[in-house]
Every structure is written in structure tokens, then in C-alpha cells.
Amino acid sequence: MSKLLFCKSKVFLHPTSDARDNMAGFLLLAVEPNQQYHQTVLQYIPESSFSSSEIAKLLTYESKLGLCPSSTPFIIENSMNFSNLINTSSGQAFQISLSQIYCIQFRPPSPNGWYVGSLVIYPLVEQFTGFQPPVLFFHDQICPSTKDKLKNLRISMNPFDDSDELYWGGVDLRNRINELTELKKSNLETEFWLVNPTLNDLRNFVSKDLLESYNNQNKNKANPDTPGVKLNEKLQEWKWSVMSKIADVTTKSSNFIDSWLTNNSTIQKSQIDNEYLQKLLNNEKVKQIEQDYDSARVYLANWSLGVKQEAERYQKQNKLFDSYRNNIFNDLNLTDELNDTEINNALQRQFPLTEAKWNSLWDENDGRLRVTVNEVKDFIFHGGLENNNLRGNVWGFLLEIYPWDSSEDERLQIDQSLAAEYDQLKLTWSKDFLQFDDDDEEEYWKDQIFRISKDVRRCDRNLNIFQYNTVDGLPPLSQENENDKDNVELAGEESDEVDDEIRNPHLIHLQDILTTYNVYNTNLGYVQGMTDLLSPIYVIMKDEWKTFWCFTHFMDVMERNFLRDQSGIHEQMLTLVELAQLMLPELSEHLNKCDSGNLFFCFRMLLVWFKREFDMQDIMHIWENFWTFFYSSQFQLFFMLAILQKNSQAILQHLNQFDQILKFFNELNGKLDWNDLMVRAELLFKKFEKMMHVMERDLQSSTSSSSSSSGVLPCQSERLNLLLSKKPIIKHEGKRSKDSVK
Known part of the structure; x- marks a missing residue:
């Protein structure tokens, strides 16, 4: 059974110039229950493929989805298997996954009603050689869901959406696709929307900055050898290929590669001074x-x-x-x-x-x-990550907890193994298990714990999760106004200086992670500054064991900063x-x-x-x-x-x-x-x-x-x-002796 995400009726094929040959159908978005939304399939099925009862059900779905398109999808009965209908149809039906579409052209209707809005789908060439879905025409004047929305818009005296765009049936499809996968409008040809574009597509065809640069440089045609004219020629080349129905993906994704000018200016050498004042x-x-x-x-x-x-x-x-x-x-x-x-x-x-x-x-x-992996890192390096929730997933790969080539099952196994290993490490320094060979080791351990506790209590206390030293991390009193709040915060800071006990659960987690790392890396021990490196990772990861392993891998790179x-x-x-x-x-x-x-x-x-x-x-x-x-x-x-x-x-x-x-x-x-x-x-x-x-x-x-x-x-x-190497420089502290840390 499929999940129906979108339904639009009275979408026509115009096989000939004779209106009597027009063929009505349903435009659908459906996804299998075990698939992610970017695997949603766009389907077109003529009305003639359905029975009258099935058409009635689809019109009911269309009405409900039209009122709340982001609501829980409908589960479609096995008797309405759309894929089977497409396979057994007379050839007018088709389906294509959103992940297999390069871009979609949304052609709005004429404001005076001379022609209806239409849709042109351009598949990825390498996956659909020779296949071009037919143009779909939205007959809004007889589509129930579009008519209802137009009526509501007229009542609200707002026939335009937030972008001042005239509403038509294609807008509903575009908005729904945009909720399911990334959809970006090309500023070079505004009718074209790229589906799940690559970073090069975004750079070349969506960038507002590049568009503005193009517009300004378009004025500079006096000298054809200037970089502006070269850029203009590239953009015009892409525009021409779009208007030619985008026949070749490689043409669309041109990177504006220019040859490196080998005639370089002479580099003036300066004397390198290798003296460094350690004192x-x-x-x-x-x-x-x-x-x-x-x-x-x-x-x-x-x-x-x-x-x-x-x-x-x-x-x-x-x-x-x-x-x-x-x-x-x-x-x-x-x-x-x-x-x-x-x-x-x-x-x-x-x-x-x-x-x-x-x-x-x-x-x-x-x-x-x-x-x-380089494509993913290109996205991250040149654009960063959208939000902290996504960082919780991506940082595990950047910090090498998970191999980039791992499967989902392998990552689950890694989680289970690392969580158990962390619990075992943490157990070694608990009061019931901690033992020392001599008095010097015991004194060293106590000193480490004191240093960790002292720095943790001062670590990023301006952040909400670390601000209050209470058992739940919340303000100890309800503040009536901002002055009361300031007084409580100040009182909390002063109490930390005289009270050795850390109550804030997040600060306790920081302390436990650093203490466990002290056991994990016995030679380095705790060095001031490690709390600065740990805090951002904990803010994102939250889980103590996962934060520990991310921090451990981060310290593999940063340990050389803390060598004695x-x-x-x-x-x-x-x-x-x-x-x-x-x-x-x-x-x-x-x-x-x-x-x-x-x-x-x-x-x-x-x-x-x-x-x-x-x-x-x-x-x-x-x-x-x-x-x-x-x-x-x-x-x-x-x-x-x-x-x-x-x-x-x-x-x-x-x-x-x-x-x-x-x-x-x-x-x-x-x-x-x-x-x-x-x-x-x-x-x-x-x-x-x-x-x-x-x-x-x-x-x-x-x-x-x-x-x-x-x-x-x-x-x-x-x-x-x-500096030209991507290989991390790893340096570890030498074996710790009694005299190495004082």
C-alpha cells in the first residue's frame, strides 16, 4: 500500500492541436511506507484508467489534501495500485521518482485566460535516456481543489500568495514537492525549479549574487576579453540550453572553468625567522x-x-x-x-x-x-549545516565516529559498541573500582579532578543549559522581572565559587566526560582549555557517550596543542x-x-x-x-x-x-x-x-x-x-611519569 501525498484532478494531456483530443487525468505524489520522502514518485494516470468509484475516492482525497496538504498522508488500498495502472495503461500514463528529476518548468497561465498553466518535467539524462514525460496542462477552471482555493482567496481579498505570484494549480504541486525535497528556483530562468540540486547547480543557476554580478557585467561589452564578458557568455550558454528543452545535463552543470594563467608575477622571497620565544x-x-x-x-x-x-x-x-x-x-x-x-x-x-x-x-x-565524500564536504565547507539538529547527525561523520562508507546497520552496531565501551571506561574510575598504586598517583588523580571541576564550573555559563547550578538546570526561582533574574544568576555564580558540588546535570555530564577521558588518555591528563573544546560538542550531541567519542576523536587532532x-x-x-x-x-x-x-x-x-x-x-x-x-x-x-x-x-x-x-x-x-x-x-x-x-x-x-x-x-x-596536505597531523603526549606533571 502506498501513501498518497498529493492529488490533483483535471490535469490534461494535449496530444494534438484539436481540443477534442485532450485527455483528463490525475496528477499524484505517492511514496511507499518504508521509503523516505525524497523517494516520492510523481505519477500521471488518465481518468479512463479508473472506475467511477475510484475516481470518487480520489476526488475525496484531493479535497482533503487540498485543505491541508501537509497533513498525514492517506493510505491507498491495494485495489488502487497506481503502478499497476501505469503498466497496464495504453501508454499515456507515466511515473518518475523525484530523485530522478533534474528540474521542472512551471509555466503559469495567461492572466487573460488565453492559455492554461502547464508543467514540463526534465529527467536526469543519465537515468532516462530518450524518455521525456509529456507536457501536463492544468485546467483550473474545472479542477475542484483549485476552484475551492481560488474561491477562498477571493473571499480573503488576497488572490496572490506571499511572493505576489498569481495562484494556479501548479503552485500546489510545487509547494508540496518543496516540502518533500529541496526545490530551488533558478534566477536565470524563473520558471525553472531545480529538484534536489547539486552544489554546482546551486552555485551556477540559483545564486542571487551571481545573478547580480551577471546583470552588472552585462553592461560591460566593450572589451570581449574581460572576465565579465566571459561570465556573461557562460550564463547565456546555459539560458540557451534551457530554452532548447535542456537536452544535456553536462551542459547545464557547467562550472565556468577557466584556464589558470601560467604567467604569474615574480614572488618576492623574504627571510624566514625560525626563532620562537617560549618564555x-x-x-x-x-x-x-x-x-x-x-x-x-x-x-x-x-x-x-x-x-x-x-x-x-x-x-x-x-x-x-x-x-x-x-x-x-x-x-x-x-x-x-x-x-x-x-x-x-x-x-x-x-x-x-x-x-x-x-x-x-x-x-x-x-x-x-x-x-x-568530497561532494558532502563541499556542501559543508561552503555552506555549513542548516541547524543544530542536523549537526547531531553530521558531526558523527566529520569526527570519524562513523565511517563515510558504513551502512545503517553498521552504524547501529557502532553505537551499541561505543556506548558499552564508554560505560566500561566510566566504571573504572567510580568509587567502588578506583585504586591507586601509590600515594603520588592518588594525589595526581585528586589534582586532576580538582582542575576539571574548577574549569567545568566556569565553562560557557552564559548558555541556558549550563547557566544554573540546579538539579534540573532551571532557574532556582521564578523571576517576576528581569532584575530578579539578574539577581538570581549572580547569586548562582557566587555560590559556585564557594560550593564544590556541581548540581547542573549538563555540567555533571561535562565533568564525567573529562574524567573518563583522563582514564582513556592517561598520559595527557586534563589540560586547561579542554572544556572549551568539549562544550560545543555536548551542546549538539547531548548523549554523554556520543559526546565522549566525538570529543576523543577531536582530541586526536588537538592533542598536539596541549603537549607538555x-x-x-x-x-x-x-x-x-x-x-x-x-x-x-x-x-x-x-x-x-x-x-x-x-x-x-x-x-x-x-x-x-x-x-x-x-x-x-x-x-x-x-x-x-x-x-x-x-x-x-x-x-x-x-x-x-x-x-x-x-x-x-x-x-x-x-x-x-x-x-x-x-x-x-x-x-x-x-x-x-x-x-x-x-x-x-x-x-x-x-x-x-x-x-x-x-x-x-x-x-x-x-x-x-x-x-x-x-x-x-x-x-x-x-x-x-x-599546509597542502589533507592528512591530519597527530601527535600524542609521551608516557607520563611522576615528575612530568607538577
């Missing part, structure tokens, strides 16, 4: 920052940055895409280094991975991924110094003159991946971008480089001392636009990648011609070459 915290200037700094200069630098941020925000809000694009071009000095595709992919970040899209990526039979000898974070700081000297030579030289060439002010940001500089929702976006390793396993360094680049003019113009720069970066909390920085980080990476390849090519050419070159080029740096 910088003892610098007297650092100790005197709060008491002795030039406040006027720091204020001017912040003011300069604020003006720039507001200008870019205005450009985005008012869709001044070309202005924003030009700013990026000028700021990053891109010139001819990147092609249109690379730039557009970085700038167009308005297509998040939706729950409907995520569900459509998995096979309905065994639950395996139907597309490549600081070698891991030291290596990243040296890499960042080299990267800044190559990509931002003017800023790097200025920072050297300010005794800040070691970029120490970036230390905290890199240590916990910018957790203190952004709010929780922004951090979720940033981290899921990093976790994809889409370009590099060390993309956090390019994000940091983007922060340096974004603030470079403020620093160059207003700051000239170490303490001013440190003060300025310590006050960036809440002032940064993560989306803009991610765009800049991607373009900086692409520029870096091209520079490295050009240098490598030139180096090979000079070697083959036996010409000598003095010094070491950046392309010969092992640190910089590692």
Missing part, C-alpha cells in the same frame, strides 16, 4: 599591558576595523555583491591569480546543507552514502610565521619592527580554535568547516592568516608597539565576521597553493637549466608544504 609570558611588557599602553592608538585601530566591518556588512545586506567582491580583490591582491570558479565558490556561501538534502544523499535500502613541551603549538606558530612572511610581507615586516614578528598574540586563538573570539553558533560553523579538511588539515592557520590580513591596515596605520598589538588582538572578541573570514581564508589558501606550485615549477626549470639559486625558497619549506 615570552615572562616578558615585562606583557605583565604591564593592563597598566601601560597607548589607549588612543588601540582605539583608532579598533575604530578603523569597525568602519571596514560595517561597510562590508552593508554591502552584503544590500546585495552589493560587486562592491564586496572588489574589496576582497583589493584586500587580497588577487589580480589574475585565481579563476572565476575559484572566486565564486569562495564568495557564494548561501547554500547550507539542509536536512532534506542530507537525507537524499543516502541510499534508502542499506543507508550507504550515494555520492562522494609545547612542541605541537610551537610548530604551528612557526608555520604561521612563515606563512605570514610569504603571504603578508608588509604586515610581517611591520610586526617584526614592533617585536611581534613571532605572532605570539595568535597563540590563544590557535590553542582552542578561536573558541574565545566567537559565540557558540559561530564556533559551530567554524569548526565544522575545519573538520572537513576540505583543503588542508591545518586550515585553522589560513583562518588565522585571514584575521591578520583583515586587520592589517588597522595595524599598519595605528599600532607600532608590542603591547598595543597584543591589546588590540585580545579585544577582538565579538568583533569578527566568521563568514567573511572564511571567504578570505579560502582565497588565501588558493592563492598560496598557486604560489607554491609556480615556485616549484620555476625551481624545477632552474634546476634543469643548471642555473644556481641562492637561499631557500618557501616552496622548499617542509612546514609550508604540510
Whole structure:
């Protein structure tokens, strides 16, 4: 038995130009009970295939579904098996799954009634070679559900929907499909709606930014060699293919690939300084920052940055895409280094991975991924995830709890195994089982528990789930007004300082997870900052065991930041110094003159991946971008480089001392636009990648011609070459001894 999701009567075929040959039928959306909605089948069956009693039932379904199209679907009796009717019909009936449709053209009726609205379905070419469903015509004037809705719209004095579009029968179908799967209108041809489009389809055919850029560049026809004219030609090519009934999917999904210009500007080499001051915290200037700094200069630098941020925000809000694009071009000095595709992919970040899209990526039979992992990561990196509910599903893959090639049954087995393993680990440190070899180990354990408890009580207490230290996590009293609420919150914070007991269930979960990790990774132990890494994962996962394993896999990558000898974070700081000297030579030289060439002010940001500089929702976006390793396993360094680049003019113009720069970066909390920085980080990476390849090519050419070159080029740096790798850098703490932690 099928579930009927949509029913529309009086949908006609017009096989000839003679109206007497018109054939009425039913347009249906149905899905099998064990299938997901993106597997819904669109069916057309002529009225002649049904008995009079079956037609009466379908008209009843149509009436009820028309009143509430999102209501519980109707279960269709076996006697009305639509698939059998299609197979036994005279050839006019057809069916096609929504997952097999590339796009649908919704052609509205003439306002003066000269012609009716119609529907053209374009299947995916590779799945339906030679098959083209017939054009379907909506005779609204005799369709009961459409007539009823038109009557209601006239009574309400609103014959238009929210988008000021004239209502007709095709709108009902379009709205219903949009509830079942992702449906996006092409701004290049507004009658065309892409069904479950790929990311390249969204970039090329739906983007408002690209459309605006196209409209503006359309004016620039004087020079046919300009990038704007090339882009215009590509868009016109797609428009022509649409009007030719979209005969070839590969034509529609063109990526605007332009050849890379091999003539690159000469790269100026700068001397790389590999000295890193590990004892910088003892610098007297650092100790005197709060008491002795030039406040006027720091204020001017912040003011300069604020003006720039507001200008870019205005450009985005008012869709001044070309202005924003030009700013990026000028700021990053891109010139001819990147092609249109690379730039557009970085700038167009308005297509998040939706729950409907995520569900459509998995096979309905065994639950395996139907597309490549890189396609999924492309969606995540360039658009993020739609909401926190979806993050609860996707983060398990990004953090490698689940293999991307696993089946649904295999993932269920993984869940059961990991939940049991976590319970066993947690049991080892319970009071009934915990034993120590000597007094030193017992003292170490108590110190670890104290550190964990202290940091947990201070962790993200601005979030609702962590705010109140009560057994249910809710406010201890009902507040009559905002003042009472503030007083209760303050009282709760003060009580935490003197009360060792943690009552909030979510804080208890954090404490238990960190304590269990202490048992799991006995060599590292607890290090301040781990609560910052754990909190966002718990907010999303909620389940204690799943949060633990996600955190454990995250720590595999982050452990090198917390090594006792600081070698891991030291290596990243040296890499960042080299990267800044190559990509931002003017800023790097200025920072050297300010005794800040070691970029120490970036230390905290890199240590916990910018957790203190952004709010929780922004951090979720940033981290899921990093976790994809889409370009590099060390993309956090390019994000940091983007922060340096974004603030470079403020620093160059207003700051000239170490303490001013440190003060300025310590006050960036809440002032940064993560989306803009991610765009800049991607373009900086692409520029870096091209520079490295050009240098490598030139180096090979000079070697083959036996010409000598003095010094070491950046392309010969092992640190910089590692930035081009997607393989995570894993470094674990050495075996813990009694003297290693004091």
C-alpha cells in the first residue's frame, strides 16, 4: 500500500492541436511506507484508467489534501495500485521518482485566460535516456481543489500568495514537492525549479549574487576579453540550453572553468625567522599591558576595523555583491591569480546543507552514502549545516565516529559498541573500582579532578543549559522581572565559587566526560582549555557517550596543542610565521619592527580554535568547516592568516608597539565576521597553493637549466608544504611519569 501525498484532478494531456483530443487525468505524489520522502514518485494516470468509484475516492482525497496538504498522508488500498495502472495503461500514463528529476518548468497561465498553466518535467539524462514525460496542462477552471482555493482567496481579498505570484494549480504541486525535497528556483530562468540540486547547480543557476554580478557585467561589452564578458557568455550558454528543452545535463552543470594563467608575477622571497620565544609570558611588557599602553592608538585601530566591518556588512545586506567582491580583490591582491570558479565558490556561501538534502544523499535500502565524500564536504565547507539538529547527525561523520562508507546497520552496531565501551571506561574510575598504586598517583588523580571541576564550573555559563547550578538546570526561582533574574544568576555564580558540588546535570555530564577521558588518555591528563573544546560538542550531541567519542576523536587532532613541551603549538606558530612572511610581507615586516614578528598574540586563538573570539553558533560553523579538511588539515592557520590580513591596515596605520598589538588582538572578541573570514581564508589558501606550485615549477626549470639559486625558497619549506596536505597531523603526549606533571 502506498501513501498518497498529493492529488490533483483535471490535469490534461494535449496530444494534438484539436481540443477534442485532450485527455483528463490525475496528477499524484505517492511514496511507499518504508521509503523516505525524497523517494516520492510523481505519477500521471488518465481518468479512463479508473472506475467511477475510484475516481470518487480520489476526488475525496484531493479535497482533503487540498485543505491541508501537509497533513498525514492517506493510505491507498491495494485495489488502487497506481503502478499497476501505469503498466497496464495504453501508454499515456507515466511515473518518475523525484530523485530522478533534474528540474521542472512551471509555466503559469495567461492572466487573460488565453492559455492554461502547464508543467514540463526534465529527467536526469543519465537515468532516462530518450524518455521525456509529456507536457501536463492544468485546467483550473474545472479542477475542484483549485476552484475551492481560488474561491477562498477571493473571499480573503488576497488572490496572490506571499511572493505576489498569481495562484494556479501548479503552485500546489510545487509547494508540496518543496516540502518533500529541496526545490530551488533558478534566477536565470524563473520558471525553472531545480529538484534536489547539486552544489554546482546551486552555485551556477540559483545564486542571487551571481545573478547580480551577471546583470552588472552585462553592461560591460566593450572589451570581449574581460572576465565579465566571459561570465556573461557562460550564463547565456546555459539560458540557451534551457530554452532548447535542456537536452544535456553536462551542459547545464557547467562550472565556468577557466584556464589558470601560467604567467604569474615574480614572488618576492623574504627571510624566514625560525626563532620562537617560549618564555615570552615572562616578558615585562606583557605583565604591564593592563597598566601601560597607548589607549588612543588601540582605539583608532579598533575604530578603523569597525568602519571596514560595517561597510562590508552593508554591502552584503544590500546585495552589493560587486562592491564586496572588489574589496576582497583589493584586500587580497588577487589580480589574475585565481579563476572565476575559484572566486565564486569562495564568495557564494548561501547554500547550507539542509536536512532534506542530507537525507537524499543516502541510499534508502542499506543507508550507504550515494555520492562522494568530497561532494558532502563541499556542501559543508561552503555552506555549513542548516541547524543544530542536523549537526547531531553530521558531526558523527566529520569526527570519524562513523565511517563515510558504513551502512545503517553498521552504524547501529557502532553505537551499541561505543556506548558499552564508554560505560566500561566510566566504571573504572567510580568509587567502588578506583585504586591507586601509590600515594603520588592518588594525589595526581585528586589534582586532576580538582582542575576539571574548577574549569567545568566556569565553562560557557552564559548558555541556558549550563547557566544554573540546579538539579534540573532551571532557574532556582521564578523571576517576576528581569532584575530578579539578574539577581538570581549572580547569586548562582557566587555560590559556585564557594560550593564544590556541581548540581547542573549538563555540567555533571561535562565533568564525567573529562574524567573518563583522563582514564582513556592517561598520559595527557586534563589540560586547561579542554572544556572549551568539549562544550560545543555536548551542546549538539547531548548523549554523554556520543559526546565522549566525538570529543576523543577531536582530541586526536588537538592533542598536539596541549603537549607538555609545547612542541605541537610551537610548530604551528612557526608555520604561521612563515606563512605570514610569504603571504603578508608588509604586515610581517611591520610586526617584526614592533617585536611581534613571532605572532605570539595568535597563540590563544590557535590553542582552542578561536573558541574565545566567537559565540557558540559561530564556533559551530567554524569548526565544522575545519573538520572537513576540505583543503588542508591545518586550515585553522589560513583562518588565522585571514584575521591578520583583515586587520592589517588597522595595524599598519595605528599600532607600532608590542603591547598595543597584543591589546588590540585580545579585544577582538565579538568583533569578527566568521563568514567573511572564511571567504578570505579560502582565497588565501588558493592563492598560496598557486604560489607554491609556480615556485616549484620555476625551481624545477632552474634546476634543469643548471642555473644556481641562492637561499631557500618557501616552496622548499617542509612546514609550508604540510599546509597542502589533507592528512591530519597527530601527535600524542609521551608516557607520563611522576615528575612530568607538577
